[in-house]
Amino acid sequence: MIPVTGVSGETIAVLGLGRSGLTAARALREGGATVLCWDDNPAARDTAETEGFEVRDLMKQGAFDGIAALITSPGIPHLYPAPNPVIARAYEAGIPVDNDIGLFFRSYATRAWEKFDTSPKVIAVTGSNGKSTTSALIHHVLVDAGRPAQLAGNIGRGVLDLDPAIDGEVVVLELSSYQTDLARSLTPDVAVFTNLSPDHLDRHAGFGGYFAAKRRLFAEGGPDRAVIGVDEVEGRYLAAQMAEGAADDRVIRVSSGTKLTGPGWSVFARKGFLAETRKGRQVASIDLRGIKGLPGAHNHQNACAAYAAARALGLAPRQIEAALKTFPGLPHRSQLIAEADGIAFVNDSKATNVDSAVMALRAYERIRWICGGLQKEGGLDALAAETGNVRKAYVIGREAAQFALGLGGVEAQVCTTMAAAVEAAMQEAEPGDTVLLAPAAASFDQYDNFELRGDDFVAEVTARL
Missing domain, CATH: 3.90.190.20 (Mur ligase, C-terminal domain)
Structure with a gap:
């Protein structure tokens, strides 16, 4: 578990007691906070009480008195189409609202890292399609290469349920627009944007709001490296916003189907072959056609994004190629x-x-x-x-x-x-x-x-x- 920092002695409310909410409550308590919990589901409230948490109806008069912050689960609307009534009450009371992702990013790094030879890293993956496969593939590549790694977020474990970092570890997070939209802290070392297509539009008041939620991971997260799919105009815009110029290799442009040119750092797939180019020259190539765990152009795009993220951490092309060939795929995804x-x-x-x-x-x-x-x-x-x-x-x-x-x-x-x-x-x-x-x-x-x-x-x- 990742204990939440900076909350000792404070009273924090948690709304929504599913996987992420209950884990957040535990991590807040571990960090020294007094935690008040609420969920509309009586069974969820009973589970919280069984674990010793105080349950309080946050809609009652004075419920937010003395509360320093409200932590909400990602599935609960916080703005569009309308804020959940409890969140609306928090806004009226001037109470900060956050989620477990924000708590993770502010709590993951500790003074214990000063003794590490290699600082831990966080890779955060967002986009419309391919997030889960890309995240799992990055994790698989890292583990196959002998790097300690954990996988969490919108896939696998809740972020605060992760083990504290060890020397040289990499945490790979899949983040949905619900998670990036509200998190008050977003500080990945490497941020990945796969692609964009209409989804969850009611929660973001349209396509522009949906893109804005994902863009926060880059614009506010300030990653050291940004891996950006540029097959849609939004990705090209985002890459241009993040780069200081065409040759800025802090941005790695990714495409499936389009040959990328120019002086920058690019990874693209065409006709089943992945190519990496830097400073206008090809530096690596991988034949993806026979990899059963990555069929089709969409999975080749995922492979490009995962390859780029792994290269951003310094892995060699042949290490990554060997891992791609052993990737089993994910349940329910091709x-x-x-x-x-x-x-x-x-x-x-x-x-x-x-x-x-x-x-x-x-x-x-x-x-x-x-x-x-x-x-x-x-x-x-x-x-x-x-x-x-x-x-x-x-x-x-x-x-x-x-x-x-x-x-x-x-x-x-x-x-x-x-x-x-x-x-x-x-x-x-x-x-x-x-x-x-x-x-x-x-x-x-x-x-x-x-x-x-x-x-x-x-x-x-x-x-x-």
């Missing part, structure tokens, strides 16, 4: 779960929006596509130009029929349930086909989260093999 009779079965349940589904569709040929669920804003129009490899769609979800209508010219079968979709796809699949779960939609109409949806797909496939 996860190859089985191959039988010449048919591949791939679980990409994490493709919860149209843009991530497009990336999955581009990665495979001859696709039996299982899709559908709770549609997000923007509709399905962007899928129309990306379905050339789809032999047939098998649509799940409560509104499967309506979803199928939005697929345009793709032959689609309304299945509603995962079991029916897997059964139909497996009966019709032929050698060379890929049965791909890439829903292009949220899971909440049928599942509590995308992980459970992916687990259901895996279970249904496994039961029939």
